[in-house]
Amino acid sequence: AATMSRNAAEAAALAHVPLLALRRPGWVAQDGDRWHSTGSLSEAAGLLPALGERVFLTTGRMGLAAFAGAGLDALWFLVRSVDAPEPPCPARMEVLLDRGPFDLDGERELLRRHRIDVLVTKDSGGDATAPKLTAAREAGIPVVVVRRPPVPEGVPVARTPDEAARWVARLHASG
Template identity: 65%
Template sequence: MIRLLILGGTSEARRLAGALVDAPGLEVVSSLAGRVRTPALPPGAVRIGGFGGPEGLAQWLRDNGIDAVIDATHPFAARMTAGAAAACAATGVPLLVLRRPGWTAGPGDDWHWVDSLSEAAARLPALGSRVFLTTGRQDLAAFARLDLWFLVRSVDPPEPPVPARMRVLLDRGPFRVEEERALIREYRIEVLVTKDSGGAMTAAKLTAAREAGIPVVVQRRPPLPAGVTAVPTAKDALAWIRALRGAGQRE
């Protein structure tokens, strides 16, 4: 029996848990950080909440007899990924990082890449005064002092400090292109700010921005910790698990 911990919260993590939850010889536990009030739960056993840093995670792996970890957290959950890498290195537990591919600009796109949201905020005044901000509820402090108007979309209400002039939309993807077109028209959006999250659930805004001819400020992903193995799809993660199970059977 292999005990697998999936660090989740993404659609890829939910699909992976669904594919593995009834697999013979495998026991799966999904862990969610608990930052969203009503998270979309994966199939199977679920724990919600933090571990108390890398040391806490390492101890949890030992206490629960975990044989392998798949980090399928959000591409911008850099602290969680670093903690998983440190905990797995300390315990000798194999770690795989599942990261969906990022977005790529195409013909007609006017993308401006930045390394931080502070850099994004510095770029905005030259790009437009009405901003569609889709960077999450915890990342508004960088924009709080700008004298611009913001349409802020997030799953839960944003945390202060926040911009003085803003409208909040509480919503969860997937989003359709026609819906994003309507938002851009209704709120007279002049610039979109987003993170390079990748995936299809929230990509429609990029198509709508291209059609509207408005610029997009895109935050680059943080780098992965040195030495970790990463794959782009749940199919690849399933192959990794099968290889682990085969190695265990041979032993």
């Protein structure tokens, strides 16, 4: 994501084309959450041995290599992804191919059925995948949240599609 954003900013600057980042607000920890914020997948992987043994990994299929390293072989991973992952992958894992939105009852059942004791997720914000956070809070499960990379310097940010549409309308009206 960081590379894509940087490439988009560089291409827009070279082409003299306006660029807007549409980024919904990130999730905010609530009372009872046991969040551990990290800046990368590899940093998240490094925290896991101290947090649990049965990991619910919801970071997508890209970046699984960070969880395939030495020191993590004793952990078991439930990897939920839209598409099947490709190696390298964690040594002990089950893949659950699924696409949100997910409901709270389903997330509670998934955590219980797989005996999950730690969750790893990227901070995508929004409601479609937030029920896993509520289910983890209710179960007292620690959550490792991988922060989003910053928006490149000089790129304006819209928080909603309506805000983005207003930005485009202002841009169109001015030129």
